[in-house]
Amino acid sequence: MSIWFTEKQTENFGITAKVKQTYVAEQTDFQELQLVETEEWGNMLILDDMVMTTEKDEFVYHEMLAHVPLFTHPNPKDVLIVGGGDGGVIREVLKHESVEKVTLVEIDGKVIDYSKKYLPKIASGFDNERVEVKVEDGFMYIANSEKAFDVIMVDSTEPVGPAVNLFSQGFYAGISKALKDDGVFVAQTDNPWFKADLIKQVYQDVQQIFPVTRLYTANIPTYPSGLWTFTLGSKVHDPKKVKAERFPDMESKYYTPDIHFASFVLPKFVKDLTE
């Protein structure tokens, strides 16, 4: 018996992974949620038929979403995560001693519940006393916040389903308002091979609101094309001008101080999207 999960990353291309067992296959109030054990990647969280995270490669996404903005801000204390119900970004944020409070706003409580049960190494930070979890709409939460956060991270699904508002210029304007005067924000912004137009649009939208706008990349093998982008918007601090002494020793598997800077060096066809 041989069961394979196939994600169509485009209409005409996809990845396929052998499944050992299915733990969860459920329609939540917001999306279709699957949690399966795969042979190659360990346990895998799938939302609306898209791979969200796997035990084997999750460290890349979570380290790169968290540490780049947190080392860009000189003294991050109040951090907001929009989405991120698997807990991986929380785990990475908690490595920063300056951070006094992490607020996670996830629209779908089921993602949190099942991640705690089936992805315990990813969802390891939920019980930390510095963490507050709110199960509500991130878009509305942002709209009701003012000068509250040093760093905001948008750890969303693709711009379909519940996350569609999180790729709008109104959302970025709300983020700017919710950030303190020297705040930094970052969002995952898909891949340049299949979603070049999306990256270009988000970059332009963010650039109209934030004085410092930067695109950076990381290799995530279970995400479409293996080359993922992150768009960073900052009111003051430039991630490309971080001082070396800002980097303490920190346990990591992908991120290093050298990778911090190299991740902003874009292949020509990706750089062209920002010009």
Place this chain on the structure above:
Amino acid sequence: MSIWFTEKQTENFGITAKVKQTYVAEQTDFQELQLVETEEWGNMLILDDMVMTTEKDEFVYHEMLAHVPLFTHPNPKDVLIVGGGDGGVIREVLKHESVEKVTLVEIDGKVIDYSKKYLPKIASGFDNERVEVKVEDGFMYIANSEKAFDVIMVDSTEPVGPAVNLFSQGFYAGISKALKDDGVFVAQTDNPWFKADLIKQVYQDVQQIFPVTRLYTANIPTYPSGLWTFTLGSKVHDPKKVKAERFPDMESKYYTPDIHFASFVLPKFVKDLTE
């Protein structure tokens, strides 16, 4: 009707691409050769069920294999390509005006023939007067060469089938002998997610022969994990110390002078393979 080509990149994971039509499906003297038109990637060359190159993403591999060593060597005149029967590396090498002669040694003449017919934009350099093509065994060709080349590029398949000798320490010793006293060599060396042991072994083998050994990466979406590595061995010149004035204006889609240097900055788990 819907036909999909699936490459099992490991026993338990693969990619799958919708096929519009099959041009060639043939057992040559050396390997199984398929040339198909896909919806997502255009025409695709497949050897022994592994994607070798596609019209849409071929530029990454060919630019990164050619330009990194050619800009590392201060004045490359004689260039040898082992493998590379699709012609993509020839096309990139010919962009360098200093190069007086490019010799390509490909074991399987069918790869050249079908690439000329079905991948004309990749196989565009074969008729150039600076190019000489030899259909023979690259391993033996190297063994019989002495101080003949400034740069040698190994554009092989994976270490199965006809390329198995091209991942041996004896081969790297032969390459050293075939290079001039300040020669540079580069080989494609697979990906760090599924083939970490191979990368580690090759790096150690090359390091025992070449004073300067460096690993660099590029994103190739149709190759396993999307993160490809290249191992460079050099007798004198260090690719990380290339002077900025060495880079002329050159048409490219992936490679830039900044990418040249950034490609040597490795994610921590990859860097660990070199230590």
